[in-house]
Amino acid sequence: MGGLFSWLIVPRLAAWLTIPHFAEMISGASAFVFWWTYVWGESKLGNGASSWILHMAFIILVANGWGFALREWAGVSRKTRFTIITGVALIILSVALVGYGNAIK
Secondary structure (H helix, E strand, O other): OOOOOHHHHHHHHHHHOOHHHHHHHHHHHHHHHHHHHHHHHHHHHOOOHHHHHHHHHHHHHHHHHHHHHOOOOOOOOHHHHHHHHHHHHHHHHHHHHHHHHHHHO
């Protein structure tokens, strides 16, 4: 019937593996992968601080792209939509400026 200590281990393990704890495990694993890939990429590119700027800009662009694709911005006002689109345009402009700055140094 499951072993001598199954009454002790299985209920506690089942209670611990709930949705919030599972989300924490996924979050921790993705944070580890994020840092590993960032450090690996920065060591290959050697851009210093500009690689962090480009990385964070890419995260913001992808997050807003997902927001538009999944229709999270569907019910917002025109002013809010204009603010988001202007912010995304400014991020793209700043990425271009950082790229140009890296090209001339």
